[in-house]
Amino acid sequence: MARNSKKVAAAETAESMALKQREISVSEFFLKNRHLLGFDSPRKALLTTVKEAVDNSLDACEEAGILPEIGVTIQQTAEDRFRVSITDNGPGIVRQQIPKIFAKLLYGSKFHRLRMSRGQQGIGISAAGMYGQLTTGTSTRIFSKTKGNKKAHRMEVQIDTRANKPTILVDEEVDWIPTFHPTREDGKPGKPIEHKHGTCVSIEMEAAYVRGRLSVDEYIKQCAIVNPHLQLHYSLALKPKEGGKPGAGSNGDPVSSFKFQVSYSRAVTKLPPPPAEIKPHPHGVELGVLMQMLKDSTSRTLRGALSTDFSRVSDKSASEICGRAKLNPKANPTRIAHQESEALFKAIQETKLMRPPTDCLAPIGETAIVAGLKKEIEADFYTAVTRDPEVYRGNPFQIEVGIAYAKPDPKQEIGAEDPVRVMRFANRVPLLYQAGACAVSEAVTGVNWKAYGLNQPRGGLPIGPMVILVHMASVWVPFTSESKEAIAHYPEIIKEMVYGLQECGRQLSVYLSRRRREAEAARKRNYIELYIPHLALGLKQILDLDDRQEKTIVRKLSTMLEKTHLDV
């Protein structure tokens, strides 16, 4: 029996407890809580890794003004192990930044700014590497080539979880250029595509590949729907289930028993407009943040600080705020006392200001949503709504909703007897897991779909052959956990979603009523048309008409019926 392993704790004192207090590194924290990062099951680990890497690639390409081309390769290396590699044609990463970007949690360029992007936390890709390291002991492999350089950098890094710092295992210059292997529509390989710059990250991890709604395949498909400017090549190679070389392990040659390859071509060759970076809007700033911002200000006067460090504060508004707070506009902002900043905070709330600028948002747009839905989902009726921007906690955001409604169809894609399918997106990233915890689900179930002609069990999703797409674009999407799978329940956000859904619902309702009317009219018409000849025959016998007259009656009755139908 191991020493100490059954030690029952003795009563502690303040002093003995003090000795046990320790700092917890953020890596240690998330290693133990890896379900918070989306690594709670082997199946989800695969998806999360692809998602984080693709998000980064898309962000980097768009920021550099490059039309994104991305390769996703998943290769099974042992029964429960996969190597995931994502290559992009982005601007590349300078050598010094590579270790921190891929092997340090809470490090990145997107957290400290207010600008719409997929990544925001500086956790994702390092977390994927940490998970690979945890489950297979291997390191994260990176190739990166920047525009100016002839050579590429090859690095292998791990996280020192105690210190949340990268450990560099390999660091060398190599000849490498990002190369993509497209698959033609007939399934045959196309000509390889080479780019002058880009990055490739590759991680080996314990994982499982499962098809279906929560799979990498689905993620990539949805990604293509909301990113029509993206060109993506996806390849999956699985080992035979039984009888693979026993013990080949991660070093054996993967035997491809199953290989799946697909390329998603871009539908548009224009990047979405680059969203602007904004400053905090004063109405969304909390007292504590206001105090910190004043302390940090480089302006010499309070009025200057207000108009420079915040958005939508003109010199006039700044003076108005100072007046209302009874503060000298020329005071040094770094020397505002607690009482004074409380007064300032109150004055800001009471001053009318323009709403935050919204050019920081790049919505998908109604046309693109309908086009995206059409590309991937066969249906009879499509509609989409892009709502005007709104604000929660000072953060501008915008909600978009799309609907695709099919005729009831035995095909599984959209079943008539099942609840509608909800596709959720945040800043153009598909959200697959944790639907139940998401504001989108609350909004969809909160709408009265019966009013728009659908069945809906109490408190549930409506029933019907329908897909609902909801997209939230924001400079800061509030997720319910670090794994970014569900949007938090801010009332302002849910309200906008409900409005968007209702707008689409009304259009659906018009379509459904028209379809019902048409179906009803067609039914009546068929029914009467069937009897017109009999009616004519009867009249012919009663009134003793000839064949020509009978035909005329049939024609006239038919015309009359048709006219009536138009008024139905």
Place this chain on the structure above:
Amino acid sequence: MARNSKKVAAAETAESMALKQREISVSEFFLKNRHLLGFDSPRKALLTTVKEAVDNSLDACEEAGILPEIGVTIQQTAEDRFRVSITDNGPGIVRQQIPKIFAKLLYGSKFHRLRMSRGQQGIGISAAGMYGQLTTGTSTRIFSKTKGNKKAHRMEVQIDTRANKPTILVDEEVDWIPTFHPTREDGKPGKPIEHKHGTCVSIEMEAAYVRGRLSVDEYIKQCAIVNPHLQLHYSLALKPKEGGKPGAGSNGDPVSSFKFQVSYSRAVTKLPPPPAEIKPHPHGVELGVLMQMLKDSTSRTLRGALSTDFSRVSDKSASEICGRAKLNPKANPTRIAHQESEALFKAIQETKLMRPPTDCLAPIGETAIVAGLKKEIEADFYTAVTRDPEVYRGNPFQIEVGIAYAKPDPKQEIGAEDPVRVMRFANRVPLLYQAGACAVSEAVTGVNWKAYGLNQPRGGLPIGPMVILVHMASVWVPFTSESKEAIAHYPEIIKEMVYGLQECGRQLSVYLSRRRREAEAARKRNYIELYIPHLALGLKQILDLDDRQEKTIVRKLSTMLEKTHLDV
């Protein structure tokens, strides 16, 4: 218009992007993501603060072997501001530790050990202080007196969020002893209770007080149910809604328009047995952790490291593992290569070991659960089940389920037509928010309650006048977010919950059938008893009997009926 506030991003390069990369402090991260910590609404902020402080007090008292006495005081200081103060009779905190415990995220004594406790992350109370600072600019006030000291420490601290470090504003020695103000059952104040040591933390914050299922009141009530050894005094003072001194703000004297006070006395004067601290079980350790543990080992041999650093590895098992991995048991554990540790990892999985020790768990127990339910919920039928310990990811855990079933009753407490009420607990802490995201909800809806005599809509909670209590005790409860409101969906955990619920369900089913049988029998009997006299009268007339004979017939028939009932 502010300079730069509408700047549209220019195309970036690898070099320009590198300049923007920055480290993100964990405080900054959670300040921006404060909904992850349970501070997404003013109402929830109040509950989260009380919860984190009470959890800490209970943990400290139990670790020090002290019967806990806790005072919770909530005082409204302005329309949207409250001062929350929690006092305990715990061992106190030594001066040097106070700032870090109350003003540094990810700092604590509970993260790096495997032992059942309420707190585990080292985030909660500092997060509450950070939220107070953010919304009111005020600091966290602490009084603490340890056993040996004559004087107490008074400190005021804030978090420097950029650095995640405490800033000390006040640090002095004062005369202070923890004092509690009990409320007698008749609502009148009892004699104040003084203790020799303890801690008081007080935070002012933007908050809202709302009664109901998600309130502080409910939390405290449920806390008393599962902590029968706790004595708690709760007092709430609200300001008048309208017509309070205008502008009195946080410095005005709170005008108590509404005051609510209650004391929960302890039901038992014995502390729960102190749970033991355990070492990691080899079967739950991942390859990456194994490698780290070997690197850190102070043992001189691999065999020694295996038997000392892990639980349930005897010298014999250690030798067996080394043999299977083809490694020298006398090898230096800090020099095991990657390939070798993979072999070791495999060998560990293949070696049969005793399950992890379970004295690290302190379940509530079936008797205490029933007693707790009886104390707080009026019902006809109570039952409880404490399952045997199980293991997920190497962590021992134990599930307990309790049920209270009332006769249908117009009282709101347990409604007959509504879904049953589910009370969730983790390590004796009530979980109020995020029921939908919790493994408990999945388990409860996953059980087929129709089999036990209850109605249940498809995929929903069963219907009935019933309360279900589910408790998970573990050395590490996997929560779905840092706010610790819902248990993550590990299959092993859900399975155990389902078994516990089914066990209780079967007992409920026996009770319900018996009640139904009894009701049916009573109905029959009443019915027949009604006709016995008429029957006897008829017989009397037909057979020409006298009154005595008639009475005998009535008596005999009644006796016969009674016998028949017993066989129903």
